[in-house]
Amino acid sequence: MLVLDRVTYDAIVAHARRDHPDEACGVVAGPEGSDRAERFIPMLNAARSPTFYEFDSTDLLRLYREMDERGERPVVIYHSHTATEAYPSRTDIGLAQEPDAHYVLVSTRENGNHEGPVECRSFRIVEGVVSEEEVRVVSSYEQPSGDGNAPTPRQQEQ
Amino acid sequence: MAIDVRVPTILRTYTSGERAVTARGDSLSDLIEDLDENHPGIKARLLEGEDLRRFINVYVNDEDVRFTGGLQTSVSDGDAVVILPAVAGG
Numbered sequence: 001m002l003v004l005d006r007v008t009y010d011a012i013v014a015h016a017r018r019d020h021p022d023e024a025c026g027v028v029a030g031p032e033g034s035d036r037a038e039r040f041i042p043m044l045n046a047a048r049s050p051t052f053y054e055f056d057s058t059d060l061l062r063l064y065r066e067m068d069e070r071g072e073r074p075v076v077i078y079h080s081h082t083a084t085e086a087y088p089s090r091t092d093i094g095l096a097q098e099p100d101a102h103y104v105l106v107s108t109r110e111n112g113n114h115e116g117p118v119e120c121r122s123f124r125i126v127e128g129v130v131s132e133e134e135v136r137v138v139s140s141y142e143q144p145s146g147d148g149n150a151p152t153p154r155q156q157e158q
Numbered sequence: 159m160a161i162d163v164r165v166p167t168i169l170r171t172y173t174s175g176e177r178a179v180t181a182r183g184d185s186l187s188d189l190i191e192d193l194d195e196n197h198p199g200i201k202a203r204l205l206e207g208e209d210l211r212r213f214i215n216v217y218v219n220d221e222d223v224r225f226t227g228g229l230q231t232s233v234s235d236g237d238a239v240v241i242l243p244a245v246a247g248g
Contacts, residue, residue, distance in 0.1 A: 025245070043245075054246035057215050057222045064242055073167075079247060091248030095213055097168045098243070 001134045002076070002102045002122040004028075004037055009137045011040045013118050016080035016106040019045065020113050023053040024106075028076035029067050036141055037075040037102070045079075052091070053079045076122075078104035085109070086119040088130050096125035102133070161189060161233055164240040172197040181239075186216065187229040189239065204241070205229075213244040 004012075008028055015024045025045050028037035041063065046056035055063070067073060077098060081089070086107035088096070096103060107119040124131045160180035165173050173179050179197065183189035194201035204214055209228070216223045217240040223231045233239065 027245075047246075052246070052248050054244055057217075057224070057244075060215060060242055060245060061217050061220060061222075061240060064240075074245075077245060089248040091246075095244065095246050095248075097166070097213070098245070099168060 003136050008040050012078050015042045016108050017113050020108040021050045021082045023080050025053040025079040027074045029072040030075035032071050032073050050082050074101050076104050077101045080106045082108050086121045099126045161237050172200040186231045215242045
């Protein structure tokens, strides 16, 4: 299961809407060894395409260096599909190279740049095998989410 | 002295879980050969035929080697090599 706080969930959806009809992409980083998606990092889609996304290679290096320095890992890797469902494409499956990440897909095919319901689903993609998982949106990570994680100490809000 | 190589999560199965290893060589090509001697199998994950795989990025001192001569990029002691899988999809 992926637990996302409302602010992060809304930020992912807003990014997908903003970049429609091109695919939007980004990361939510969290502390190494945890599964907390804490730091929302929208990335530029260097492909600027409605059917493909790729982080710019210089941005990618900067991102991973920053995460290393902060003791973080990519907890979530998200991108949007703008004409198809929120399910990993064959390309997504073939190129998924972060076995520990939650791959989040948002589909903007229904409402494009506008408000309205969006499909937002999460998957693990490991060695070509896709497993869908529940997405639970919580008002904050501080509230007991019932997923077995002990409440954690108060985090500093940005 | 040697060259530090940062290994991404997905390739740490070849480095006993180590996130950084050292290797030697005068070019990136040599360095990958040396890596493969100590971590057999890693080369096949980096190269496709005679070239770097399209969705593997390699940086020498922060420069993407696609812009510095690819596998012929020269390296020397004290350099830092970073391997990062592209984050991409459709």
